Amino acid sequence: EVQLAESGGSLIQPGGSLRLSCAASGFSIKNHWMHWVRQAPGKGLEWVSRIKSDGSVTAYADSVEGRFSVSRDNAQNTLYLQMSSLRAEDTAVYYCVRAALLVFDLWGRGTQVTVSS
Amino acid sequence: ELTQPPSVSVSPGQTAKISCSGDALSENYAYWYQQKSGQAPVAVIYDDTKRPSGIPQRISGSSSGTMASLTISGAQLEDEAVYYCFSRDIRGRGLFGGGTLLTVL
Numbered sequence: 728e729v730q731l732a733e734s735g736g737s738l739i740q741p742g743g744s745l746r747l748s749c750a751a752s753g754f755s756i757k758n759h760w761m762h763w764v765r766q767a768p769g770k771g772l773e774w775v776s777r778i779k780s781d782g783s784v785t786a787y788a789d790s791v792e793g794r795f796s797v798s799r800d801n802a803q804n805t806l807y808l809q810m811s812s813l814r815a816e817d818t819a820v821y822y823c824v825r826a827a828l829l830v831f832d833l834w835g836r837g838t839q840v841t842v843s844s
Numbered sequence: 845e846l847t848q849p850p851s852v853s854v855s856p857g858q859t860a861k862i863s864c865s866g867d868a869l870s871e872n873y874a875y876w877y878q879q880k881s882g883q884a885p886v887a888v889i890y891d892d893t894k895r896p897s898g899i900p901q902r903i904s905g906s907s908s909g910t911m912a913s914l915t916i917s918g919a920q921l922e923d924e925a926v927y928y929c930f931s932r933d934i935r936g937r938g939l940f941g942g943g944t945l946l947t948v949l
Binding site: 762764771772773774777786787788822828829830831832834835836837 | 873875877879884885887890891896926928930935936937938939940941942943
């Protein structure tokens, strides 16, 4: 089955760090740009980051620039999001998303990150 | 920034139109995503006007200048969802609109 499965979300104190993982199955991520999108409780979608298929190009939303870092291991078919200096406003469900011809065509179920003391 | 109306309400069988405005749309395509309660989003329109396979023909998209629109002709109860427009800024970073809750009742 073609799917994405995020993991690594948890309750973390402000200022802390966390690494999210996204394991792909049923297809190879090496052929795709991959993105992270988040959704705060009761709020809309917010694009967070993207990474080129070979990992050579990345981009970030202003709200996470300098604090988050996206990476990938195509051999392990896994995407990562390293988050540091976490703030309360980073609390959200984080989705791993596959892009095909610029369309977000496959979404994971998401992993919950809660930043609170 | 992409701006959408917070909500749109129509009766079953009527036409629903959701707008999305922003400077990014003058240079980049608009994409539309449908998110039903408790589910991950699904693409319903890409490249301004194209429908992914499996999306009903009653859903269509258009774009002109800094405005994009999603139209659902003959809305059905199953179309109730939050709809998000999406595009990219000049640096290629993603931009979502705030979302529009479509109510069919």
